[in-house]
Amino acid sequence: MLRITDLRLPLRHAEDALRPAILERLGIIDAALKGFSVFKRSYDARKKTAIVLIYTLDCELADEAAVFARLAGDPHIRPTPDTNYRLVAQAPADWPHERRPLVVGFGPCGLFAALILAQMGLRPIVLERGKEVRQRTKDTWGLWRQGVLDPESNVQFGEGGAGTFSDGKLWSQISDPRHLTRKVLAEFVKAGAPEEILFVSKPHIGTFRLVSMIEKMRADIEALGGEIRFRQHVSDVLIEGREGSRHVRGVVLASGEQLRADHVVLALGHSARDTFTMLHERGVFMEAKPFSIGYRIEHPQSLIDAARFGSNAGHPILGAADYKLVHHASNGRSVYSFCMCPGGTVVAATSEPERVVTNGMSQYSRNERNANAGIVVGIGPQDYRQDGRSDGPVSPLDGMAFQRLWESRAYVMGGGGYQAPGQLVGDFIKGQHSSAFGNVLPSYKPGVHLTDLHEPDAAGRASLPAYALAAIREALPAFERQIKGFSLPDAVLTGVETRTSSPLRITRGRNLQSLNVAGLYPAGEGAGYAGGIMSAAVDGIEVAEALGADLLGRAVAT
Template sequence: MLRITDLKLPLNHADEALPAAIRDRLRVTPRDLIRYTIARRAHDARDKMDIQLVYSVDVTLKNEDTVLTRFRKDRHVQRTPDTGYRFVTKGGPSYTGPRPVVVGAGPCGLFAGLILAQMGFRPIILDRGKVVRERTKDTWGLWRKSVLNPESNVQFGEGGAGTFSDGKLWSQIKDPRHLGRKVLTEFVKAGAPPEILTEAHPHIGTFRLVTMVESMRETIEALGGEYRFSTRVDGLDVVEEAGTRQLRGLHLSTGDYLEANHVVFAVGHSARDTFEMLHATGVHVEAKPFSIGVRIEHPQSWIDEARFGPCAGHPDLGAAAYSLSHHCKNDRTVYSFCMCPGGTVVAATSEEGRVATNGMSQYSRNERNANSGIVIGIDPARDYPGHPLAGIALQRHWESRAYVAGGSNYKAPAQRIGDLLAGRPSTALGSVIPSYKPGVHMTDLSECLPDFAITALREALPAFGREIPGYDHPDAVLTGVETRTSSPVRITRGDDFVSLNTAGLFPAGEGAGYAGGILSAAVDGIKVAEAVALSLTA
């Protein structure tokens, strides 16, 4: 089988145009082309008047070797890569060794548990939150009634923070083993739409993620895995053995002690108390960069028209997305983050008396507004030096300020762009209606963001308006604060995926500082699960 890449066709091409383009590209007859399948589909909208669909296709031909020889110097015609997943080892029914433990049931923990279960190691999966449907009810409790459950919310519970997001399933990580394909394949088995295997920028959306997470839990349990919800890890049992710190077990919030010497820590980027516990126990933790900013909202129709022109609304294009970046005179970089077409801005705090925002959308992406984080990069040396956990303190500071600025009732502080640029508080909305629940309080965002962030936003937003007409419209709404872009710490590990100074502890995923988003976290979970499995069978 051969793969052709970068095969371009007009947006409104006929069905027969694709096989015809394949034959023309390979210079073969209809009789030579046995079959073809679409491996990937994207669109090129750089010219709004001539938007094209861009395909990668896998083709089966007569005399493939002859055709491949003809195109041996053409990087767009190659053998189809082998993207199948192969287990690095197997435990199987005869395995009687120690059961591995996975802490956290987000994307990373979910795939670590799944791979370990598929290899026959019967993992125990702990999560401080609740099963996904009960967690969803608690999350809606904050959004609809301003009632926060600190142990069951957007951040904590089965499925992790990614459950209440756009469900984006793409990443820029290097993936030579095609582990991302394994992730997508398992998602399709669990109920995701099959087109995520071919779309260039696949997404799922919250409602579909809920049922998929449930299905994958059932798979893990059928393979001998065990879940324990509402179970937080409150302490580690670490002993010194021949000059090495060795993990022996976990002290749980239930009062139980769980013997364990192979533990995947996939706790997510908001497990602040867990980071504090690990640091106090002597596990090596260091501060890492993250970003801080706001959520911006425009009517989705504005973005569609700006990106797609007369083709806006075409079913093959869907709701338009964007990616923006600007380096400011104050040496700060402002960029778009976690852009959610046709979505909503949601309350994402996990601690009482604080406000944090995130973006979410459903698979249909048909809500009124587009939203995105507009955030400013910060780093430990410059902004929170002196302690590995100083980034957590910084997050808490600005989230507390946002809580007060919003009215101390979990409403979020918000400001119209026109008012922010003019340096005045907002007192009323314009034509753009914000989607944040439980609601917004119009104010001055300089009360809950550092001065350098406000200065950078005032420079970057007009620059973005030159890239996307109308982006800096005076009525566009900014909602604060976005602080959970990534983990503020890294639980350091070596090339063997083991903690630098605590044997048996395997830091993993976004909370440990080794991923960003659903796909990269899931891929990291697979890699760490493989390392655990190899250690168990060594």
């Protein structure tokens, strides 16, 4: 097979225009092209009036060798790589019960770790603190509709993890020499995702489909001998040995039940604060890491579509427009858009009582009125250290304490009942209190309480630290230069967005095990090794491979 990259055609090209374009590009006659398929399709919308589709195509030719020889040196003509996934090891059919690995957490990372372990024949046991996805959906709606939070079953916790109520964006910028992202997409399609996710450049699934896909993948794992146990909150880890030779020997559940295992994957997500504290107390090595804080912004989706696509807005191939923005503020802070959800809604994403956290989600159709995105400021351990020093190591738990502080403040500023504090962009830039919505009605439920996000409490604390407020105030008009209308006075800011990534890293070595506890595999977003559904899933695969190879005595190619 031969792969052509960067073949460009106008947005409104005829359906049958690809074949002649390939013939021309390769300089061959029609009979020499036996068949072709689209591997990827993206677009270049920098010129709104001349939007271009960019194709990567796999072609079957009558005489490949001749074409390769003639076009040698052309960087856009290459052999099609083999993207098929192969298991690194296979367990014997009678794999003993006592050697089954444990996977803690059933988000994208735990899901793919468990799936690969199951495909290797290792019959993993998954322990998930939250509930099955259908029950979890009801609990999550309970917060959004009635203001009732279940701290064990919500947007962060339960089957499918944090990605279940999301936009289901499936792209990632991770380097992927082994084509593991293809394995993830292929498994999702097998579980019911639309086939187009295999070839569009920015695939997304949306919330409703994710729910049924996760159930299907759970059934696949179970059919391979794996077990998924819900409402199983891991509250402790069993570790044996002295410093320098410590090994995990199992976990303890909140019910008091102990499960013995010499291999444990920790796929906890970034909100497992109690579990992070427990692991820290048990001496598992971890360190503070940077993350970001800010607000969600909402605009009419039609404004974003017009700014990005002009008269081509509404074209079915383009769909609802997204954006990606960065501004380097004069106070040295970087402000950027995070987890942009075209045609979606802002969601209440807390997992802790009396705290408010925002995030965004959408359905596959992305046809809600508003576009939303996090507008966040990067911060580092020196910004959130709690001991007041300016040097030396920061406690790994400090970032969590910092997040809690602003989430609690948002709860108070929202007026209680999990309402979020909000402000119109025009008022935010001028530093004045908002009292009525304009043309943009915010989508966050249970509701947005208009206020001044700069308003200090008795301790002088606004809704975010002063440097973050200043950087965002500067960034919004600067973003206007990239997206016309971005600083629309009626656009709404809702806060706070604090759970952009894990505030700590549970550091691991080259064997993907904890630096100081053998057999423990910190993985995914909570461990600081992923950010988003795709990278968490890929990390789950890599950790499962490392674990499988260790158990079965094989080497893994990385």
